[in-house]
Amino acid sequence: DTAVSQTPKYLVTQMGNDKSIKCEQNLGHDTMYWYKQDSKKFLKIMFSYNNKELIINETVPNRFSPKSPDKAHLNLHINSLELGDSAVYFCASSQTGREYEQYFGPGTRLTVT
Amino acid sequence: DQQVKQNSPSLSVQEGRISILNCDYTNSMFDYFLWYKKYPAEGPTFLISISSIKDKNEDGRFTVFLNKSAKHLSLHIVPSQPGDSAVYFCAAHPSGGSYIPTFGRGTSLIVHP
Numbered sequence: 001d002t003a004v005s006q007t008p009k010y011l012v013t014q015m016g017n018d019k020s021i022k023c024e025q026n027l028g029h030d031t032m033y034w035y036k037q038d039s040k041k042f043l044k045i046m047f048s049y050n051n052k053e054l055i056i057n058e059t060v061p062n063r064f065s066p067k068s069p070d071k072a073h074l075n076l077h078i079n080s081l082e083l084g085d086s087a088v089y090f091c092a093s094s095q096t097g098r099e100y101e102q103y104f105g106p107g108t109r110l111t112v113t
Numbered sequence: 114d115q116q117v118k119q120n121s122p123s124l125s126v127q128e129g130r131i132s133i134l135n136c137d138y139t140n141s142m143f144d145y146f147l148w149y150k151k152y153p154a155e156g157p158t159f160l161i162s163i164s165s166i167k168d169k170n171e172d173g174r175f176t177v178f179l180n181k182s183a184k185h186l187s188l189h190i191v192p193s194q195p196g197d198s199a200v201y202f203c204a205a206h207p208s209g210g211s212y213i214p215t216f217g218r219g220t221s222l223i224v225h226p
């Protein structure tokens with residue numbers, strides 16, 4: 001069973017479109033994260049939710065809106081996609097008290113044309 | 114401004130030998146460090162961590178060494194196995210309980226049979 005899953009795995013879309021990426025974890029973790037891995041391969045945290053509450057928002061354009069319907073899910077909606085949004089987006093989760101050890105999903109490769 | 118640097122983009126090692134992956138950091142506020150391993154088309158997987166109060170942590174074939182005065186850590190894999198071939202990311206957390214990690218760019222390790 002996949003611990004942290006993301007859908008879709010690949011997403012190709014045009015500039016200006018709106019798209020969503022879904023993430024689910026079945027580890028019973030309280031905290032979930034979104035990361036972006038850019039073309040230079042750096043992984044950077046975007047958001048973190050703990051028990052459905054936003055706790056980290058790292059200077060991400062407000063075109064990006066995370067939504068956590070419950071603590072097992074954290075979705076990422078992106079409005080008005082731009083070329084620079086092309087990247088691999090990783091979802092992750094962690095247990096309360098062990099936040100340093102994060103479990104990552106397989107990633108979603110977003111290509112904006 | 115790269116606060117966590119992995120200056121070797123790749124490393125090639127013979128099976129059975131030692132692999133040494135290096136990581137340098139510039140922020141003296143970092144006090145918790147992790148190594149993640151990533152296979153293609155998968156998310157990073159937590160491998161081993163070390164707190165700044167220690168200078169060494171060992172887990173099976175993997176040992177992480179921390180030299181705080183040099184702001185340097187290294188991951189030793191002994192003996193290296195072909196299944197260790199992956200990209201290894203170093204990550205650092207600042208003190209104060211922040212769960213916002215800063216990642217290095219990664220080092221691609223290839224272990225030849």
